[in-house]
Amino acid sequence: MKTLILTCKDIRKFLNMRETIDKMEEAFKLHALGKVQMPPKSYLIFDKGDLRAMPACLGKYAGIKWVNSHPENYKFGLPTVMAVYILNDVKTGFPLAIMEASELTNYRTGATGGLAAKYLARKDSEVIGFIGCGRQAYTQFLALKEEFEIKEVKAYDINESSAKKFVEFVKSHGIEGKVMSAKETCQCDILVTTTPSRKPVVKDEWIKEGMHINAIGADGPGKQELDEKILLRAKIVVDDIEQAVHGGEINVAISKGLLRREDIYATLGEVILGKKVRESEKDITIFDSTGLAIQDVALASLIYEKAKRENVGLEIDLFNL
Ligand code: NAD
Numbered sequence: 001m002k003t004l005i006l007t008c009k010d011i012r013k014f015l016n017m018r019e020t021i022d023k024m025e026e027a028f029k030l031h032a033l034g035k036v037q038m039p040p041k042s043y044l045i046f047d048k049g050d051l052r053a054m055p056a057c058l059g060k061y062a063g064i065k066w067v068n069s070h071p072e073n074y075k076f077g078l079p080t081v082m083a084v085y086i087l088n089d090v091k092t093g094f095p096l097a098i099m100e101a102s103e104l105t106n107y108r109t110g111a112t113g114g115l116a117a118k119y120l121a122r123k124d125s126e127v128i129g130f131i132g133c134g135r136q137a138y139t140q141f142l143a144l145k146e147e148f149e150i151k152e153v154k155a156y157d158i159n160e161s162s163a164k165k166f167v168e169f170v171k172s173h174g175i176e177g178k179v180m181s182a183k184e185t186c187q188c189d190i191l192v193t194t195t196p197s198r199k200p201v202v203k204d205e206w207i208k209e210g211m212h213i214n215a216i217g218a219d220g221p222g223k224q225e226l227d228e229k230i231l232l233r234a235k236i237v238v239d240d241i242e243q244a245v246h247g248g249e250i251n252v253a254i255s256k257g258l259l260r261r262e263d264i265y266a267t268l269g270e271v272i273l274g275k276k277v278r279e280s281e282k283d284i285t286i287f288d289s290t291g292l293a294i295q296d297v298a299l300a301s302l303i304y305e306k307a308k309r310e311n312v313g314l315e316i317d318l319f320n321l
Contacts, residue, residue, distance in 0.1 A: 002315035004304065006099035010313050014306040015103065017142045020111035020299060021118075025272060027058060027298035028115070031240070032269025036294050037062075040242065048072055056293035061301040063087040065101050065293065081105075085300045095318065097304045101296065104303065108295040110139025112239065112268070113214040116287035117190055118147040119271045120237060120278055121212035125189035126151040131182060131202060131225070132195035133157040133166035136216055140192045141170060148190070153177040156185040158195075182206075193217050193225040204229035209282040215249040219290045224252040226286070232258070234284040235265040237276075243290040250288055 030036050037057040044051045049070030056063065067083035074080070083101035088094060117125070125148050130137045133155050144150060153170045155177060157163040163179040170177035185191075186206035192214045195201055204227040207213070213234070217225050231253050238244035245254055245261055253259035266276035268287065278285055307313050 001094060001317075001319075001321050003095050003318050004097040004099075004307060005314040005316060006097060006303065006307055006312070008100040008103055010307060011100055011103055011303055013310075013312060014303045015107050017107070017111060017114070017139070017146055019302065020107050021114050021143055021146055023298045023302050024108060024111045024115050024295060027294045028112075028239075028269040028272050030058060031292070031294055032267060032273050032275075038240075038293050041293070054293035054296060056297045057090060058294055058297045058301070060090050061087060061096075061297055061304075062090050063297045063300055065105070065296045067101070067105070085296060087297070087300045087304050097300070097307070097313075099300060099303065101300070104296065104299050105291070106135050106139045108299045109136055109216060109289065109291060110141075110143040111299075112143075112289060112295060113140045113192065113216060113287065114143025114147050115272075116214060116237065116268055116289070117144055117212055119268075120235075120285040120287060121148070121190050122210055122278075122281060125212065127154065127188040127190075128152070129154045129156075129185040129188035129191045130166065131156050131185055131191065131193045132217060133159075133162045134194060136194035137166055137192065138169060140194060140214060140216065141166075141173075144190065144192070145173065145175070150175050154180045154185040154188055156180055156182045190214065195225055196223065197225050198222050200224060200227040202226045202230065207284060209284060211284055213284070213286045214289065215286055216289045218247065218249040218251065218288070220247040221251055223247065223249075225249060228253045228256070228258050230284070231263075231286065234286045235278070236263065236286050236288055237266050237268055237271055238264055238288045239268050239290055239292050241267060243292065244288045246290075248288040248290045249286065
């Protein structure tokens with residue numbers, strides 16, 4: 001038996017946002033029904049960064065993402081984040097594939113933002129604001145474009161050239177885009193925050209009734225993008241309660257005692273199952289995304305099946321079988 005090796009070039013051939021959103025919907029439903037296995041992420045912490053393991057099992061596939069974060073890697077000409085995925089067959093444990101997983105992470109994160117907004121944002125949402133215009137902003141935009149008739153995109157980044165580049169990307173999809181201040185960017189229907197910030201970037205007074213926020217950037221202890229007062233007047237939907245309490249947008253407010261775990265309105269899975277909904281046009285809804293291992297296994301299995309069908313990748317006999 002052979003193990004399939006897939007590089008980032010191979011993976012890109014199979015990344016399709018519509019399919020990824022649908023796959024995420026299926027994964028989050030199974031998560032809410034308790035039909036997945038997903039032990040907590042496990043970390044190795046170093047002076048200059050960290051490595052984390054994210055195992056999960058979904059249906060007939062299991063797998064693990066092994067991913068680093070080394071913010072000073074630019075000094076060595078290397079990316080901050082480099083992820084590798086090992087996909088196994090649940091029946092035998094055989095490693096079916098080893099694949100590059102950084103782009104996979106960006107896609108599954110974007111797709112889940114689109115999915116959350118589909119259920120939580122007002123249906124007539126047409127102006128989207130982006131605070132932070134790095135990698136995650138691109139796939140968040142691609143996913144929202146699948147779900148909404150976007151009329152205008154507003155973009156803010158502390159690095160103006162990143163915001164300009166992102167706006168060019170938006171325009172290349174035929175949608176109007178403008179670089180604006182953080183305050184102006186928040187005058188929108190759906191706000192997407194994708195910064196690595198450790199202090200609030202979005203002020204309470206900028207957030208109007210009826211808005212939906214995809215809070216993507218905070219995915220570890222101490223990270224925070226939104227003023228805590230926003231959390232107190234919003235319906236907070238998390239991807240996973242334990243992860244969100246530990247390192248999601250709500251982690252700082254919880255550790256300060258401003259918010260309690262019981263204040264979480266729902267998980268995304270519960271929303272998809274129809275157990276919880278946006279109750280009024282005036283509700284402010286927040287999707288607190290931390291990134292789940294089930295999202296990775298779901299997308300890795302989809303990519304693996306496509307690559308096998310289309311004979312893409314390099315097959316190697318790891319065990320001399
Ligand atoms: P990136 O480095 O590509 O982009 C981050 C952008 O934020 C940069 O353009 C930077 O200039 C900008 N920025 C930094 N501080 C800012 C501030 N105070 N105000 C405005 N802009 C600011 O990183 P990325 O891959 O897009 O990741 C962004 C964040 O999302 C990180 O914190 C990362 O850990 C997190 N993330 C979350 C998930 C998830 O599943 N929730 C998945 C991947 C990444």
